[in-house]
Amino acid sequence: MTEFLRATLEDLAADAPLPADLASGALALARIRRRRVWLASAAATVFAGGGIVAAATAIPVSGHGAAPVSRVPGIALPSRITINADAAPLVRSPIGRSSIVFETGGEQGVAVDPAGRAYRAVVAPEGREIYLGDASPVLSPDGLTVATSFGLPSMPGDDALTYPGEVRLQDMATGATTTVPIGGPRIFESLAWAPDGSALAGEVATRDPESGNYSGLGIGLFDVASGHFQLLADTSDAARSSAVAWSPDSRSIAYSTEVGVSVVDLTRGVVRALPTPQGASQDLPDAVAANGWSPDGRVLAIGVSTAEREAIIFVDPQTGAVQPGTGQLEISHSPIDSASLVLGWLNASTICVAPQQLPGAIRALPISGAAAFDLVAVEGTGFVPRMAVARDALRSGRVNRVSGSS
Amino acid sequence: MPVLDDGAEREFRAFVHGQTPALMRTAYLLIGDVHLAQDLLQSVLANTALHWKRAVDSPEAYVRKALYHQAVSAWRWRGRRPESLPGVLPEQAVERADDVERRLVVQAALAKLSPKQRAVLVLRYFDDLSEADAADALGCSIGTVKSQTRHALGRLRVLAPELADLLTPVEVES
Numbered sequence: 001m002t003e004f005l006r007a008t009l010e011d012l013a014a015d016a017p018l019p020a021d022l023a024s025g026a027l028a029l030a031r032i033r034r035r036r037v038w039l040a041s042a043a044a045t046v047f048a049g050g051g052i053v054a055a056a057t058a059i060p061v062s063g064h065g066a067a068p069v070s071r072v073p074g075i076a077l078p079s080r081i082t083i084n085a086d087a088a089p090l091v092r093s094p095i096g097r098s099s100i101v102f103e104t105g106g107e108q109g110v111a112v113d114p115a116g117r118a119y120r121a122v123v124a125p126e127g128r129e130i131y132l133g134d135a136s137p138v139l140s141p142d143g144l145t146v147a148t149s150f151g152l153p154s155m156p157g158d159d160a161l162t163y164p165g166e167v168r169l170q171d172m173a174t175g176a177t178t179t180v181p182i183g184g185p186r187i188f189e190s191l192a193w194a195p196d197g198s199a200l201a202g203e204v205a206t207r208d209p210e211s212g213n214y215s216g217l218g219i220g221l222f223d224v225a226s227g228h229f230q231l232l233a234d235t236s237d238a239a240r241s242s243a244v245a246w247s248p249d250s251r252s253i254a255y256s257t258e259v260g261v262s263v264v265d266l267t268r269g270v271v272r273a274l275p276t277p278q279g280a281s282q283d284l285p286d287a288v289a290a291n292g293w294s295p296d297g298r299v300l301a302i303g304v305s306t307a308e309r310e311a312i313i314f315v316d317p318q319t320g321a322v323q324p325g326t327g328q329l330e331i332s333h334s335p336i337d338s339a340s341l342v343l344g345w346l347n348a349s350t351i352c353v354a355p356q357q358l359p360g361a362i363r364a365l366p367i368s369g370a371a372a373f374d375l376v377a378v379e380g381t382g383f384v385p386r387m388a389v390a391r392d393a394l395r396s397g398r399v400n401r402v403s404g405s406s
Numbered sequence: 407m408p409v410l411d412d413g414a415e416r417e418f419r420a421f422v423h424g425q426t427p428a429l430m431r432t433a434y435l436l437i438g439d440v441h442l443a444q445d446l447l448q449s450v451l452a453n454t455a456l457h458w459k460r461a462v463d464s465p466e467a468y469v470r471k472a473l474y475h476q477a478v479s480a481w482r483w484r485g486r487r488p489e490s491l492p493g494v495l496p497e498q499a500v501e502r503a504d505d506v507e508r509r510l511v512v513q514a515a516l517a518k519l520s521p522k523q524r525a526v527l528v529l530r531y532f533d534d535l536s537e538a539d540a541a542d543a544l545g546c547s548i549g550t551v552k553s554q555t556r557h558a559l560g561r562l563r564v565l566a567p568e569l570a571d572l573l574t575p576v577e578v579e580s
């Protein structure tokens with residue numbers, strides 16, 4: 001037994017590729033974490049870092065006909081963000097409406113204002129952790145509220161520990177936070193804001209106290225105003241499920257499991273399974289992204305793996321059929337994870353993604369298959385496992401020009 | 407402001423450069439996904455840099471202990487993700503088909519273990535730690551290591567019944 005297992009583990013380990021220059025990434029991350037410790041002891045202190053200088057000039061995204069609206073501090077995207085906290089003016093005081101929130105690879109998130117000038121640390125309450133990945137902070141459509149899910153950090157050797165699920169809402173304009181329990185040892189993750197900002201939907205998982213394993217429980221709905229939490233769909237027969245995509249009228253949500261993509265009609269309480277797109281792998285647990293439903297309601301973007309490649313395809317949310325006139329956007333993102341890839345829609349014909357090879361940047365991809373163009377550039381040597389964008393910042397069609405670091 | 411002074415940064419970089427292959431293999435086995443393993447290792451190395459004065463005497467032991475801890479704690483959510491199989495087997499994999507199949511079966515079964523069960527197997531059968539050393543690394547009792555190992559192997563037998571003949575009960579250390 002031991003020899004067989006040992007040999008198999010050695011075989012498996014040989015598959016691990018050698019990452020490039022982990023030392024530089026780790027040192028950059030260490031600088032961010034040290035900054036966070038400093039933040040915790042110096043509330044409301046503005047960091048005097050190197051200069052990111054934002055000119056208060058909003059420009060419409062070229063070629064998409066979006067009318068420029070109000071100037072900063074109205075919602076828009078900054079043309080550049082820095083992911084190295086040493087070079088950004090991090091604050092712990094409210095920065096107001098925010099456009100982007102991203103993880104630093106440590107135990108904190110960072111929200112960025114529309115001018116790309118103010119960076120606010122989104123930190124966990126005492127004794128809690130901001131999990132990387134599925135429990136990442138997400139911005140409300142108007143950029144005014146950050147929602148994060150939390151659990152207690154576990155301790156090795158303590159199998160009896162439970163994880164009471166909580167959602168924390170943080171007002172970016174006032175700094176006020178509200179923490180709401182969702183009941184029991186659950187986790188509520190892959191959060192997605194309803195387009196009208198009234199609710200959050202996400203995956204609910206529970207933990208087996210015997211084995212310590214987690215398993216999917218369902219799709220949950222959290223009413224922001226009342227704090228009421230309810231399960232909408234049962235996914236306990238699936239090992240896991242994806243993020244949840246809201247329809248633009250807030251009446252339906254889509255999600256996927258390894259079984260396939262489903263749409264829940266919230267007004268009638270009916271769950272409808274969509275057929276698996278032709279050529280796609282049956283295994284679709286990561287297919288749906290929180291902001292994958294197009295603003296006109298006609299298209300649902302899903303990430304699929306075919307035998308040859310990973311791609312985003314665009315289907316009719318009513319029938320599951322590939323929408324005519326759309327292309328397959330081949331992407332370099334393996335294994336595909338739509339939740340960390342698809343950020344939202346610039347307009348009904350252009351989707352925005354986070355390029356895996358350029359973490360922290362935002363790229364626009366016309367669904368017709370026309371050439372992509374970059375909206376937000378990134379600088380710094382930090383590490384961004386996942387980011388989220390306020391819907392209104394994308395839809396504004398405006399980018400605030402931010403000059404490079406001085 | 408740098409995290410380490412010049413001399414310490416040189417030491418840290420040399421350590422990371424020299425140990426990355428071995429540490430990455432362990433992280434991959436603990437997490438089961440190449441990208442997440444890299445994230446985990448980078449996160450642990452960042453903390454090591456912050457505590458370099460404490461870690462410098464035995465940095466590998468420090469990093470490994472932190473890897474095991476994080477793999478069974480904050481990273482448990484990512485541990486729920488399924489195993490991501492490499493698209494192409496490594497060049498040296500000129501194995502018989504049944505060996506490849508066995509490996510894939512074990513890999514899939516490992517992905518369904520709890521993070522702690524998986525960590526115990528990696529510690530005992532990949533890193534070759536004794537039960538006492540594994541208990542020290544995980545910050546738990548030897549009894550917990552024994553029971554977790556037993557549970558993990560039992561679960562592997564359930565998850566991979568076709569390998570039951572190879573997954574006989576583990577020898578018990580006195």
